[in-house]
Amino acid sequence: MDTLAPATFDVARIRQDFPILSQPQARGRPLVFLDSGASAQKPRVVIDAMVRCMETAYANVHRGAYRLSELATNSYEAAREATARFINAVDAREIVFTRNSTEAMNLVAHGWGRGVMKPGQAVLISELEHHANIVPWQMLRDDKGNELRVCRITDSGELDLDDLEMKLADGKVGLVAIAHMSNVLGTVTPVERIVAMAHAHGAKVLLDGSQAAVHRRVDVQAIGCDFYCFTGHKLYGPTGIGVLWGKPEHLDRMPPMLGGGDMISYVTFEKSEWAPVPAKFEAGTPAIVEAVGLHAAIDYVTAIGMPAIEAHERSLVDHATSTLATVPGLTLLGAAQDRGGVFAFALDAAHPHDLATLLDRAGIAVRAGRHCAEPLHTRFGLENGTTRASFGLYTTREEIDILAQALTEAREFFR
Amino acid sequence: MSGLFDDLRDLYQEVILDHGRKPRNFRRLDDADATARGDNPMCGDRIELFIRRAPDGSIADAAFQGRGCAISTASASLMTETVKGKTADEAKDLGAKFRELAMTGVCPDCGASFADEMERLAPLSGVHEFPSRVKCATLAWHTLNAALDGAKEASSE
Numbered sequence A: 001m002d003t004l005a006p007a008t009f010d011v012a013r014i015r016q017d018f019p020i021l022s023q024p025q026a027r028g029r030p031l032v033f034l035d036s037g038a039s040a041q042k043p044r045v046v047i048d049a050m051v052r053c054m055e056t057a058y059a060n061v062h063r064g065a066y067r068l069s070e071l072a073t074n075s076y077e078a079a080r081e082a083t084a085r086f087i088n089a090v091d092a093r094e095i096v097f098t099r100n101s102t103e104a105m106n107l108v109a110h111g112w113g114r115g116v117m118k119p120g121q122a123v124l125i126s127e128l129e130h131h132a133n134i135v136p137w138q139m140l141r142d143d144k145g146n147e148l149r150v151c152r153i154t155d156s157g158e159l160d161l162d163d164l165e166m167k168l169a170d171g172k173v174g175l176v177a178i179a180h181m182s183n184v185l186g187t188v189t190p191v192e193r194i195v196a197m198a199h200a201h202g203a204k205v206l207l208d209g210s211q212a213a214v215h216r217r218v219d220v221q222a223i224g225c226d227f228y229c230f231t232g233h234k235l236y237g238p239t240g241i242g243v244l245w246g247k248p249e250h251l252d253r254m255p256p257m258l259g260g261g262d263m264i265s266y267v268t269f270e271k272s273e274w275a276p277v278p279a280k281f282e283a284g285t286p287a288i289v290e291a292v293g294l295h296a297a298i299d300y301v302t303a304i305g306m307p308a309i310e311a312h313e314r315s316l317v318d319h320a321t322s323t324l325a326t327v328p329g330l331t332l333l334g335a336a337q338d339r340g341g342v343f344a345f346a347l348d349a350a351h352p353h354d355l356a357t358l359l360d361r362a363g364i365a366v367r368a369g370r371h372c373a374e375p376l377h378t379r380f381g382l383e384n385g386t387t388r389a390s391f392g393l394y395t396t397r398e399e400i401d402i403l404a405q406a407l408t409e410a411r412e413f414f415r
Numbered sequence B: 001m002s003g004l005f006d007d008l009r010d011l012y013q014e015v016i017l018d019h020g021r022k023p024r025n026f027r028r029l030d031d032a033d034a035t036a037r038g039d040n041p042m043c044g045d046r047i048e049l050f051i052r053r054a055p056d057g058s059i060a061d062a063a064f065q066g067r068g069c070a071i072s073t074a075s076a077s078l079m080t081e082t083v084k085g086k087t088a089d090e091a092k093d094l095g096a097k098f099r100e101l102a103m104t105g106v107c108p109d110c111g112a113s114f115a116d117e118m119e120r121l122a123p124l125s126g127v128h129e130f131p132s133r134v135k136c137a138t139l140a141w142h143t144l145n146a147a148l149d150g151a152k153e154a155s156s157e
């Protein structure tokens, strides 16, 4: 019954890699950080790589014919190659660096939605999406008239594949945009199935991997999707850098969103010619130091091994599922078969915001609210939002026990 | 018995828990002269406030509906109790003093003018130690200003 992580995964040792985890907190309690789904903590190697870049090898990229600029350019492009390997892209040129996954999805809404899709084509999302995968499509709809369809989810928080099939059936959907893992329900969606269904009806597929890419090995070729995005700061990397992967033939057809330096091959006052991908989408000075940090983060999780991380998190999910069930008055949101380490819940006696204030006193960092997924909370009749605990590779079973104990006491406090 | 959260009793005093669980004046006023909606977009708190004026312009009745955390609900509940009988200017003045209390924990120049009212509202002063919660306590008062000024919406952002 106990699905223990492989012996090579030593969480105590891993915790030592994260300086913040040993920082004394207010009132001398250890930090119980259960908000990695919002943004993860940074290992020493990421911090050091960024400092080292600035101390020894920093200059603008793609511009100077001098050694430092070449060094910086090499580091920046090496980050692209590491990212391509990380998700098994065929070629590093398929990797576009963005600010975060929100920008990546907006880039697809702009480049593919406005630039390639026809106004008569629809976009199909789902009820479990983050606002970042809702609002850009509403903007596209309001701007160009593309219908926005929403695939239902079941009460257990899984995609309703019958509804998906029904909403694809008329062949009008040009793009299916769906989260690979929900940031509220923890649900991991059956992406291979979704891709097969969408492609059978002539629709392309964008997957929001903001959560999934952190918790399991992503292979874009095996999944077969058309676009995939994720965000550096949730993957133990820095803020300010995200990734859009796209099939090269799609990226080639997409017009850029921003114009400026570095994205053109030829400029006169009459016209400019765009540079080839990915430079076409990276106008202006990019997040150089952040790319170096992302590279270090990717190397870090790769060295530990995504399968080992996944196994560790699976054991945490099992533990949390059974432990949280013992907290009186607690209702878990979502009960998907395939799920990752994100648990949103409601406690009968306490509003999420009050609960977060209490838990903070106990040194436990959780998020309260609607987690940028307001329609999802409305779907479950939870207008007040939920409290969410989300795990990272450094999360321990003891931390989940501390949470469960604190929740039980918090309920007494408010009753 | 000592509990994990004992030192939070300053923030969640019995009065607040009580008003949070059983808010007073929690109803619609069908004959309201002024209503306003208050939103706290950060946490999803939302209230709808109803005011009925007496012939002399003072606040004859105040009531609210909505959803929110214990602090915002208790604050709205206590507010509807304390502003009854006040003129619009008095109610706004009281609101300004309350906001100072919520942000700093004290209100040195509250003087004697609203001594009783401020004493009733004092249990909410604990929020000043929780910057992210001050807005919960002040939402109702922002909404009151909006209603008195004839605006339809208020936000505590």
Ligand SMILES: Cc1ncc(COP(=O)(O)O)c(C=O)c1O
Pocket (backbone or CB within 6 Å): A037, A038, A100, A101, A102, A103, A130, A132, A133, A179, A181, A182, A183, A208, A210, A211, A231, A242, A372
């Ligand atoms: C599923 C999902 N999509 C998109 C995002 C947006 O990520 P970012 O804010 O880095 O753009 C998040 C994170 O908040 C997320 O969890």
